[in-house]
Amino acid sequence: MQHPRTYWRPIPDPTGGRWRLAGGWVGFSRLERLTRGGPPEIVEDAPDDVLAALTAPRPPVLGVSMDRPRVMGIVNVTPDSFSDGGCWDADGAAHGRDLLAAGADMLDIGGESTRPGAAEVPVADEIVRVAPVIAALAGAALSVDTRKAAVARAAVAAGAGLVNDVSGLDFDTGMAAAVAERGAAICLMHAQGVPQTMQDDPRYDDVLLDVHDALADRIARAVAAGIPRDRIVVDPGIGFGKTQAHNLAILRRIGLFHGLGAPVLLGVSRKRFVGTIGGADTPADRDPGTLALTLAAVAQGIQIHRVHDVAGIRQGLSLWQAVEGTQT
Structure with missing residues (x-):
């Protein structure tokens, strides 16, 4: 049995x-x-093996230690991202510098919107959007938000050290090899479906455990392709093929993902369910709700927080640290 x-x-x-x-x-x-x-x-x-996985110190990401909560600033150089599409595509580097000055530990530069319903961007167009911004910000801790191996190669050549693949290696079969050969790190995110259709009718047997198992499988695939375990980050993919109930089920027990033995990245910033629950129709009005979810995840040990409002999140973390007496 x-x-x-x-x-x-x-x-x-x-x-x-x-x-x-x-x-x-x-x-x-x-x-x-x-x-x-x-x-x-x-x-x-x-x-013992469970406790070893849960307690082992996580390796640095982009040279940034994981012994305290880290803020990843979002730099969207796209015309159609759900929150700030078209705001920074003319001068993404300047926006990135502003986010670093506001306290971002690292930046995530993306040239293709992956909001629900978004269309795919041609590889050449995506490279033209992200590579110059990455080159202009070289020297900072930089991630490229892309599903495509060719874009990842160009971005790493321009100065990115982490590839944030929202498909978790499912979109481009060449992604794992590209990351391995370039010696980059990778963030493996869970998504059910592709942006065009992922919110049509997402279903799970048990969303928390299904996402955990899917991420464990992605880690195994990455390692088999030659990506060292100490260069892997995981992200449960809030809002990517998930209903509001799915999102909340993951957030309530997000500490489960520490058992995968990798740093955990959370991206909830300004997402639709934050506005639905908090009564904020406009994405920019969802920053207080984003901060609330961020602090709840910090209390469960989540290391990397991908956000739009770096200054607000940094302020909230400072107050949380003052009350809790912990280092942030």
């Missing part, structure tokens, strides 16, 4: 805890044990 797979979520302990989560700022003493179809159980211990 085959026993159901077991999943482990560390429960943050505000008093300090027996163990440090991912070598970071959160401690934990108990865990939530999850199985498919069964009720969650609170336990006091876990197998």
Whole structure:
């Protein structure tokens, strides 16, 4: 008889805890044990390999240590991104410098919108959008937001050190090899479907565990292609082929993804469900809701936060640190 797979979520302990989560700022003493179809159980211990994966310090990303929450500023050089399309495509480098001055630890430069319903951008057009901006910002900790191997190669040649692939290697079969041969890092995001259709009717057996397993599979594929584990970041893909209920289920237990042994990136900034719940129709009015979700994720040890409003998030983190007495 085959026993159901077991999943482990560390429960943050505000008093300090027996163990440090991912070598970071959160401690934990108990865990939530999850199985498919069964009720969650609170336990006091876990197998040694589970604790090793949960407690091992995470490697730096783009030379930035993961021992505190990090802010990734969004630089969209696109005419049609949902929040700021057309705002920065004329001078994305200047916007990037402003975000760095506001406290961004790293920048994510994207030349193709992946909002729900967005159309694919030709490779040549995407390269023309992102490569000059990356070159102008060379020296900073830079990521390129692309699904395409050819764009990734051009971006890394221009100065990017991380490829943020929202398809998690599913869109372009050559992506893993391109990242490996260039010696770059990769962020593997989970998405169900492609932007044009991903929000039509997304369904899961158990969204939290399905996304976890899909990311574990993507990590295995990346490693098999020659990408070292210490160059892999994961992202559960909030809003990418997920309903509001799916998003909230992931956010409530996002600490589960620490068990994958990689830094975790969260992208909730200004997304539609933030406005739906918070009563903010305009994306720019969703920054308070974004901050609330960011701080909730920080309390679960999530390391990288991809945001539009760097100054606001940085301010919120500073206040959170002052109240909690932790380093941010």
